[in-house]
Amino acid sequence: MPSILLVEDESAIAATVLYALQAEGYDAVHCLTGAAALREAQAGAFELAILDVGLPDMGGFALCRELRRQRDLPVIFLTARDGEADRVLGLELGADDYVVKPFSPRELVARVRVVLRRMQAAHRPTASAAAAGFEHDREGMRVRYRGHALDLTRYEYGVLAALLARPGAVLSRAQLMDRVWSDAPDSSDRTVDTHIKTLRAKLRVVDPHADPLRTHRGLGYSLDVD
Numbered sequence: 001m002p003s004i005l006l007v008e009d010e011s012a013i014a015a016t017v018l019y020a021l022q023a024e025g026y027d028a029v030h031c032l033t034g035a036a037a038l039r040e041a042q043a044g045a046f047e048l049a050i051l052d053v054g055l056p057d058m059g060g061f062a063l064c065r066e067l068r069r070q071r072d073l074p075v076i077f078l079t080a081r082d083g084e085a086d087r088v089l090g091l092e093l094g095a096d097d098y099v100v101k102p103f104s105p106r107e108l109v110a111r112v113r114v115v116l117r118r119m120q121a122a123h124r125p126t127a128s129a130a131a132a133g134f135e136h137d138r139e140g141m142r143v144r145y146r147g148h149a150l151d152l153t154r155y156e157y158g159v160l161a162a163l164l165a166r167p168g169a170v171l172s173r174a175q176l177m178d179r180v181w182s183d184a185p186d187s188s189d190r191t192v193d194t195h196i197k198t199l200r201a202k203l204r205v206v207d208p209h210a211d212p213l214r215t216h217r218g219l220g221y222s223l224d225v226d
Contacts, residue, residue, distance in 0.1 A: 002047035002116055003027040007037040007063065008078065009056050013101070017050070020105035021112070034058035034066075041067055048096075048116060050108070053079035064095070068182055074115050076108070132212050132225045136164050148206045155180055156202070159195050163213070163223040172220035196221055 004026050008014040014030050021028040029044070031037040034055050041049075049067060053060035064075050076097040096115045099108055135144040143150050143160055152160065158180035162171060171179075173192045181187045200213055214224040 001025045001027055003029070003044065004112065005037060005040060005046040005049040006030045007032075007034065007049065007055065007060070008052045009033065009054075010052070013078075016105045017108060020109045024109050024113075026109075026112070032056075034060075034063040037063060038066055041070060041073075045071075046073065047119075048074045048076070048112060050076045050078060050112070053077055065182065072179075074119050076111060076115060078103075078108075132167065132223060133207070133210070134164055134212075134223075136161065145203055145206050150202055150206075152199075152202070155191075156195050156199050159192065160199055163221065167223045167225045170216050170220050170222045175220065192221075 004021055006014060006017055006021070006028055008017065008030065009032050011032075014032075018028050018030055029040055029046070031040055034057050037049075037051075040046075049064075051060040051063055055063065058066075060077055060079070064077075067073050067075070074096045076099060077095050078099050078101060080101045096118070097111050099111065133146040137143070138161070141157055141161075143152065143157065143164070150160075159176055162176055162179045176192045177187065181191065196213055196215070200211065203210065203212065212224045214222050216222060
């Protein structure tokens with residue numbers, strides 16, 4: 001079963017959430033502070049994190065950024081604040097869900113189940129991507145195009161992986177920046193254009209006549225699966 005990282009400084013809340021998660025068969029690890037959570041994340045692989053926004057040593061939003069420097073981890077935020085600004089900030093950070101205290105532990109577990117199911121569906125190989133000539137090894141962070149392994153930089157891989165996850169869908173520069181450059185907030189959105197250009201060059205080495213990366217002026221980019 002998936003392993004869940006719970007970061008909550010209120011012991012009574014943590015105990016009820018842990019009980020509910022474990023009753024559903026999840027392997028859950030509880031941390032009281034952000035620093036402890038970062039150590040746990042380095043020591044083991046988690047499929048999802050549940051983060052309290054108001055931690056004693058660092059904010060849940062800052063902890064989310066640090067955790068995602070290591071890997072793209074689904075996150076559900078817990079908060080005692082129901083302000084719109086907090087919800088918007090959490091969602092802009094890429095939160096998969098946002099739960100306001102007090103809450104039902106059973107409802108939280110149901111939300112965990114939905115997020116994990118959504119992530120599994122997103123990572124499932126798609127026939128359309130395969131039809132476009134791509135093979136994506138997500139665990140190994142490798143992509144093959146028409147049978148040839150692509151030599152990609154970290155950010156080139158990130159852009160291509162984001163497009164492969166949603167073949168045919170148009171992703172804006174802002175969406176790609178959020179997915180790929182979350183650890184480099186000072187980067188310009190024109191960086192996306194540069195990486196699309198270098199990706200195109202590498203794909204053309206494999207097939208000079210194909211251009212699967214489509215530009216939608218004023219909108220963004222998509223993976224052409226037609």
